[in-house]
Amino acid sequence: MDPTMLTACPVCDALHRDQEVPPHRTARCARCGTVLAAPRSGAMTRITMLAATALILMIAAVLFPFLELSAQGLSQRASVLDAVLAFSTGLMAPLSLAVAFLIVLLPAARYLAILYALAPMALGWHPARHAIAAFRWAERIKPWAMAEIFIIGVAVALVKVAGLARVELGPAFWAFAALVVVTIIKDNYICRPTVWKTLEERSRS
Structure with missing residues (x-):
């Protein structure tokens, strides 16, 4: 997998697919629950x-x-x-x-x-x-x-x-x-x- 398509959790370093998150939705780390992205319009x-x-x-x-x-x-x-x-x-x-x-x-x-x-x-x-x-x-x-x-x-x-x-x-x-x-x-x-x-x-x- 292309490393540029991955993102790491800033707390536990778990790797996730870097995907677009719709506005007003929240992406959390699957391991520790840290918020990875929470875009807003x-x-x-x-x-x-x-x-x-x-x-x-x-x-x-x-x-x-x-x-x-x-x-x-x-x-x-x-x-x-x-x-x-x-x-x-x-x-x-x-x-x-x-x-x-x-x-x-x-x-x-x-x-x-x-x-x-x-x-x-x-x-x-x-x-x-x-x-x-x-x-x-x-x-x-x-x-x-x-x-x-x-x-x-x-x-x-x-x-x-x-x-x-x-x-x-x-x-x-x-x-x-x-x-x-x-x-x-x-x-x-x-x-x-x-x-x-x-x-x-x-x-x-």
């Missing part, structure tokens, strides 16, 4: 729109006020950018760079890479040059794009700070919360085997 368009929405929300989350603390007549408003710059000197500079890199730069770069790889196909065009490499890079940095970890950490911190000062959530907080929801929906909507197959087929045509 209009998936490229939806993924592209969600990635663009996430990128816009990321810009809003960085630029707008994140929260305001008030205690004993004093008030302090801060954005995510202010939090990054607050530790940009001295021994805390590496922490500042890590926050900027993992919470802002990597997620934004991942959204841009997904848009670069999939947006032309969503419009019915051929994939952009190096689209396969861009999507592969976006998948590799996924574990390091930690915007959702940041919002969980902020929620825990707010619980502790709320007893010491009055906390008002700014528009950037809600933009970040919406960003996490959109990112989760986008990642769950991507059928990676289908995306890879589509990229390879359209790159050859």
